[in-house]
Amino acid sequence: MSERVAVRKTYKLFIGGKFPRSESGRSYIVQDSNVVLASRKDARDAVVAARAAVKGWAGATAYNRGQILYRVAEMLEGRREQFVALGVPADEIDAAIDRWVWYAGWSDKLPQVYGGANPVAGPYFNLSAPEPTGVVAVAAPEAPALLGLVSVIAPAIVTGNTVVVAASPAQPLPAVTLAEVLATSDLPGGVVNILTGRITETVPTLAAHMDVNAIDLTGVSDAELAAELEVKAAENLKRVLRPAPAGHDWFADPGLARMTTLLETKTVWHPKGV
């Protein structure tokens, strides 16, 4: 009997719930695997997919979004071995799973903590409620590959935003594998879109894109590039999360800032009449 030939995997992009190759046809090699080198047009396509997903995702109930994030944690638990095989340490996988659960819990609590009734000097109810800002572009941290990625995606989407993530160029395999987890977690297509390749190619396009509402520069380690991207982001007043300081501890309690930076506050004045 002839020896069986193993099926080798091609690590592709994750756009609109599908796994396309780059329109440019390019790839690069990481850990002995071919990984797609995304182009500026892939970034554009990802923004189109993310924009299309905003209405449904932001319109879903907070409870439903929480359930789906919890489902992601479940699926990640089941695929633990895949991440181990890619060299992700076990404690990092645990922390990543816990992080999904932690953020899932915030879905229907954040509006209570961060919004509420305002006392005003007039016969009105005055209520403030946080709403998602829309499409968020994210430069994922270079390391830790899995926990860092989860720590930037989960806070952005739990409130109803959709994201286009530029994965760590040096460690893209956990990112694409996480995309497979997301694709099987009831997460609607387009809510998370993952691009692999050079940060310098995709992120400037996203920073300048007029249909992107916020940008998270966490993974941009070059201070000069980060400043340049902030200037680009200013053109349409994107909300900006600045790069993480060197030596940031990703295992520590993440706090609320990642969620609250990517929100808009809606305040309504409602007359009290009976």
Next chain:
Amino acid sequence: MTATATSARSDLSELGRSETALRTFLHGLPGVDQVGAEQRAAQLGTRSIKTTAKAQAIDLAIRMVDLTTLEGADTPGKVRALATKALRPDPADPSCPHVGAVCVYPSMVPYVAEVLRGSGVHLASVATAFPSGQAPLEVKLADTRAAVAAGADEIDMVINRGAFLAGRYREVYDEIVATKEACGDAHLKVILETGELATYDNVRRASWLAMLAGGDFIKTSTGKVPVAATMPVTLVMLEAVRDFRAATGRQVGVKPAGGIKTSKDAIKYLVMVNETVGPDWLDPDWFRFGASSLLNDLLMQRTKLTTGVYSGPDYFTLD
């Protein structure tokens, strides 16, 4: 040019006189190779049009747009806003050309006419019991006359598909002739509603029928049935206008309508026009896009080319 067209040159004008002659002629047209037409259309859609060529194509496509609103919910205010957009599609960029025409229902024509007067943007109105065409001839003609009297200089009529599919070609022919007469100086666009004609052979026959009867433009669809303009159907129609000009010397325009939503689609059509009938038709007088959402995509692409930054739908008006 087809052999049939050549032999028919001498007596084309006589065809409308008898049902038999018309039928013999239309059924004598060569059949369309379905697979060939679809393959050719698909192939023409693969050309890469970039940078300066793309910029030219986008500006040409904007000039070719028939900015359309055909909703029961149209109001004077809405069509006025649409007409204003037609004059200056991108308020932020004065170098952006105006569109080819505004296309509305007859009752909305007076409001649009006020805005467009003297601007060079044409005013098209659908007529003849659009979109079904299922009304008595007198009603259809009155509809047409009213639209022209209100200020429309282009009339988009629908053919009687019921009669066409039943083989009563003479009836369809006579209706087009009568509508053309009712139009006076206004240009007549004949909507074939290809989505209801079922075969490419029928599309070819309907195209010839419309041209023989005096249509100035042949248009694919009303936009009111599920299947609107497609590349292969437009290819068949382009071949028909090419052969018709070769046979009679008269040039007829083509207007695909419905379902063309992106700049990429529009550019594919322009490539097909250039490759099938040549640059003579690459002009708003001879080729139009019936569309509404296409314009915003063209404007976004245009903005990308001029600023280098991807734009978003937030920066353009909805209607």
